[in-house]
Amino acid sequence: MKNVKLFAVMVMLIATNVLAANNDPKPVGKTVVKQLSTILGTPAFKVTEDDILANVRFMVNLEGEIVVLTVKAENDIVEEYIKSRMNYKKVEGDTLKKGEEYVVDVRIVAK
Template identity: 45%
Template structure:
Protein backbone atom coordinates (compact mmCIF):
# COMPACT_ATOMS: atom_id res chain seq x y z
CA UNK A 1 0.00 0.00 0.00
CA UNK A 2 2.89 2.39 0.79
CA UNK A 3 4.38 1.81 -2.66
CA UNK A 4 1.06 2.56 -4.29
CA UNK A 5 0.76 5.88 -2.43
CA UNK A 6 4.34 6.85 -3.36
CA UNK A 7 3.70 5.94 -7.00
CA UNK A 8 0.48 7.98 -7.07
CA UNK A 9 2.27 10.97 -5.49
CA UNK A 10 5.06 10.74 -8.09
CA UNK A 11 2.52 10.66 -10.93
CA UNK A 12 0.71 13.72 -9.58
CA UNK A 13 3.95 15.70 -9.31
CA UNK A 14 5.14 14.56 -12.74
CA UNK A 15 1.91 15.56 -14.47
CA UNK A 16 1.98 18.98 -12.79
CA UNK A 17 5.42 19.67 -14.27
CA UNK A 18 4.14 18.96 -17.78
CA UNK A 19 1.34 21.52 -17.47
CA UNK A 20 3.66 24.13 -15.97
CA UNK A 21 6.01 24.28 -18.96
CA UNK A 22 5.71 27.29 -21.27
CA UNK A 23 6.53 27.17 -25.00
CA UNK A 24 6.56 30.94 -25.61
CA UNK A 25 10.24 31.60 -24.76
CA UNK A 26 11.33 29.17 -27.50
CA UNK A 27 9.33 31.14 -30.07
CA UNK A 28 10.74 34.41 -28.75
CA UNK A 29 14.30 33.09 -29.03
CA UNK A 30 13.67 32.03 -32.63
CA UNK A 31 12.21 35.48 -33.38
CA UNK A 32 15.22 37.14 -31.75
CA UNK A 33 17.60 34.93 -33.73
CA UNK A 34 15.88 35.97 -36.97
CA UNK A 35 16.16 39.66 -36.03
CA UNK A 36 19.89 39.28 -35.34
CA UNK A 37 20.39 37.40 -38.61
CA UNK A 38 18.62 40.23 -40.45
CA UNK A 39 20.90 42.83 -38.81
CA UNK A 40 24.02 40.85 -39.79
CA UNK A 41 22.89 40.32 -43.38
CA UNK A 42 25.24 40.86 -46.37
CA UNK A 43 28.67 41.34 -44.78
CA UNK A 44 31.27 43.03 -46.95
CA UNK A 45 34.12 40.95 -45.52
CA UNK A 46 36.75 39.22 -47.65
CA UNK A 47 36.79 35.56 -46.67
CA UNK A 48 40.12 33.88 -47.37
CA UNK A 49 39.29 30.44 -45.97
CA UNK A 50 36.13 28.44 -46.67
CA UNK A 51 34.36 30.16 -43.81
CA UNK A 52 34.84 32.51 -40.87
CA UNK A 53 33.16 31.88 -37.54
CA UNK A 54 32.41 34.15 -34.63
CA UNK A 55 30.86 33.33 -31.27
CA UNK A 56 28.66 36.14 -30.01
CA UNK A 57 27.34 36.70 -26.50
CA UNK A 58 24.73 39.40 -26.05
CA UNK A 59 21.88 40.44 -23.83
CA UNK A 60 18.83 42.67 -24.13
CA UNK A 61 18.37 45.77 -22.02
CA UNK A 62 15.04 47.09 -20.77
CA UNK A 63 14.61 49.26 -23.87
CA UNK A 64 14.73 46.18 -26.11
CA UNK A 65 18.20 46.97 -27.43
CA UNK A 66 20.91 44.39 -28.09
CA UNK A 67 24.00 44.85 -25.92
CA UNK A 68 26.99 42.91 -27.25
CA UNK A 69 29.05 41.43 -24.43
CA UNK A 70 31.67 39.26 -26.13
CA UNK A 71 32.60 38.54 -29.73
CA UNK A 72 35.19 35.81 -30.27
CA UNK A 73 36.67 35.51 -33.76
CA UNK A 74 40.04 35.13 -35.48
CA UNK A 75 39.75 38.40 -37.40
CA UNK A 76 39.35 41.81 -35.83
CA UNK A 77 37.43 42.91 -38.93
CA UNK A 78 34.67 40.40 -38.11
CA UNK A 79 34.55 41.55 -34.48
CA UNK A 80 34.22 45.19 -35.52
CA UNK A 81 31.55 44.31 -38.11
CA UNK A 82 29.42 42.46 -35.56
CA UNK A 83 29.74 45.14 -32.90
CA UNK A 84 28.86 47.93 -35.33
CA UNK A 85 25.85 46.07 -36.70
CA UNK A 86 24.40 44.80 -33.39
CA UNK A 87 25.40 46.98 -30.45
CA UNK A 88 22.42 49.03 -29.17
CA UNK A 89 20.20 48.15 -32.13
CA UNK A 90 16.54 47.89 -31.17
CA UNK A 91 14.68 44.64 -31.78
CA UNK A 92 10.95 44.38 -32.28
CA UNK A 93 9.85 42.10 -29.48
CA UNK A 94 6.61 43.19 -27.86
CA UNK A 95 7.59 42.43 -24.28
CA UNK A 96 11.16 41.88 -23.26
CA UNK A 97 10.73 39.34 -20.48
CA UNK A 98 14.25 37.97 -20.40
CA UNK A 99 16.16 41.14 -19.58
CA UNK A 100 19.74 40.38 -18.54
CA UNK A 101 19.60 36.85 -19.97
CA UNK A 102 22.77 36.05 -21.89
CA UNK A 103 22.19 34.76 -25.41
CA UNK A 104 24.83 32.80 -27.31
CA UNK A 105 24.95 32.76 -31.09
CA UNK A 106 27.47 31.44 -33.61
CA UNK A 107 27.88 33.38 -36.83
CA UNK A 108 29.32 31.62 -39.89
CA UNK A 109 30.39 33.69 -42.89
CA UNK A 110 30.98 31.47 -45.92
CA UNK A 111 33.09 32.32 -48.92
CA UNK A 112 31.01 32.90 -52.05
CA UNK A 113 31.12 29.97 -54.48
CA UNK A 114 32.06 32.11 -57.49
CA UNK A 115 35.35 33.28 -55.94
Protein backbone atom coordinates in the same frame (compact mmCIF):
# COMPACT_ATOMS: atom_id res chain seq x y z
CA MET B 1 23.95 35.04 -55.66
CA LYS B 2 26.82 34.61 -53.18
CA ASN B 3 25.31 37.24 -50.92
CA VAL B 4 21.97 35.43 -50.87
CA LYS B 5 23.65 32.14 -49.94
CA LEU B 6 25.71 33.85 -47.23
CA PHE B 7 22.60 35.53 -45.83
CA ALA B 8 20.70 32.23 -45.82
CA VAL B 9 23.53 30.47 -43.99
CA MET B 10 23.66 33.22 -41.37
CA VAL B 11 19.90 32.97 -40.81
CA MET B 12 20.07 29.20 -40.38
CA LEU B 13 22.96 29.42 -37.93
CA ILE B 14 21.28 32.03 -35.83
CA ALA B 15 18.08 29.99 -35.82
CA THR B 16 19.82 26.89 -34.55
CA ASN B 17 22.39 28.39 -32.20
CA VAL B 18 20.72 30.91 -29.90
CA LEU B 19 21.23 29.58 -26.40
CA ALA B 20 21.06 31.06 -22.95
CA ALA B 21 24.46 31.66 -21.35
CA ASN B 22 23.73 29.09 -18.65
CA ASN B 23 23.49 26.39 -21.35
CA ASP B 24 19.76 26.06 -20.78
CA PRO B 25 18.34 26.22 -24.31
CA LYS B 26 15.45 28.61 -24.69
CA PRO B 27 13.03 28.45 -27.58
CA VAL B 28 13.55 31.29 -30.04
CA GLY B 29 10.75 32.43 -32.28
CA LYS B 30 11.06 33.07 -35.97
CA THR B 31 10.65 36.79 -35.36
CA VAL B 32 13.87 36.97 -33.32
CA VAL B 33 15.81 34.99 -35.92
CA LYS B 34 14.52 37.29 -38.63
CA GLN B 35 15.45 40.38 -36.59
CA LEU B 36 18.98 39.17 -35.87
CA SER B 37 19.62 38.23 -39.48
CA THR B 38 18.31 41.61 -40.60
CA ILE B 39 20.53 43.37 -38.08
CA LEU B 40 23.63 41.46 -39.21
CA GLY B 41 22.86 41.80 -42.90
CA THR B 42 25.40 40.77 -45.52
CA PRO B 43 29.02 41.75 -44.85
CA ALA B 44 30.85 43.91 -47.39
CA PHE B 45 34.13 42.02 -46.96
CA LYS B 46 34.95 38.86 -48.89
CA VAL B 47 35.73 35.49 -47.34
CA THR B 48 37.95 33.62 -49.74
CA GLU B 49 39.78 30.94 -47.77
CA ASP B 50 38.06 29.23 -44.84
CA ASP B 51 34.71 29.73 -43.19
CA ILE B 52 34.82 32.29 -40.40
CA LEU B 53 33.25 31.41 -37.07
CA ALA B 54 32.31 33.95 -34.43
CA ASN B 55 30.86 33.41 -30.98
CA VAL B 56 28.75 36.36 -29.85
CA ARG B 57 27.62 36.79 -26.25
CA PHE B 58 24.98 39.47 -25.74
CA MET B 59 22.13 40.53 -23.53
CA VAL B 60 19.02 42.64 -23.97
CA ASN B 61 18.82 45.78 -21.82
CA LEU B 62 15.66 47.28 -20.31
CA GLU B 63 15.07 49.38 -23.42
CA GLY B 64 14.97 46.24 -25.60
CA GLU B 65 18.39 46.92 -27.16
CA ILE B 66 21.07 44.30 -27.79
CA VAL B 67 24.22 44.93 -25.77
CA VAL B 68 27.15 42.96 -27.19
CA LEU B 69 29.27 41.64 -24.34
CA THR B 70 31.93 39.72 -26.26
CA VAL B 71 32.69 38.61 -29.79
CA LYS B 72 35.24 35.85 -30.26
CA ALA B 73 36.48 35.33 -33.81
CA GLU B 74 39.79 34.64 -35.50
CA ASN B 75 39.43 37.76 -37.60
CA ASP B 76 39.35 41.27 -36.08
CA ILE B 77 37.37 42.59 -39.04
CA VAL B 78 34.58 40.10 -38.29
CA GLU B 79 34.56 41.06 -34.61
CA GLU B 80 34.25 44.74 -35.41
CA TYR B 81 31.59 44.08 -38.06
CA ILE B 82 29.41 42.12 -35.64
CA LYS B 83 29.87 44.62 -32.81
CA SER B 84 29.06 47.58 -35.03
CA ARG B 85 25.99 45.92 -36.54
CA MET B 86 24.43 44.43 -33.38
CA ASN B 87 25.34 46.77 -30.52
CA TYR B 88 22.40 48.88 -29.26
CA LYS B 89 20.01 47.76 -31.99
CA LYS B 90 16.40 47.35 -30.89
CA VAL B 91 14.80 43.92 -30.63
CA GLU B 92 11.01 43.88 -30.87
CA GLY B 93 8.78 41.52 -28.92
CA ASP B 94 9.39 39.76 -25.65
CA THR B 95 10.91 36.48 -26.85
CA LEU B 96 14.35 37.45 -25.52
CA LYS B 97 14.11 38.25 -21.83
CA LYS B 98 15.59 41.54 -20.70
CA GLY B 99 18.67 41.14 -18.52
CA GLU B 100 19.47 37.59 -19.64
CA GLU B 101 22.61 36.67 -21.56
CA TYR B 102 22.46 34.79 -24.84
CA VAL B 103 25.08 33.21 -27.09
CA VAL B 104 24.93 33.10 -30.87
CA ASP B 105 27.36 31.28 -33.14
CA VAL B 106 27.71 32.98 -36.50
CA ARG B 107 29.39 31.29 -39.46
CA ILE B 108 30.39 33.27 -42.52
CA VAL B 109 30.89 30.82 -45.35
CA ALA B 110 33.63 31.18 -47.93
CA LYS B 111 32.39 30.85 -51.48
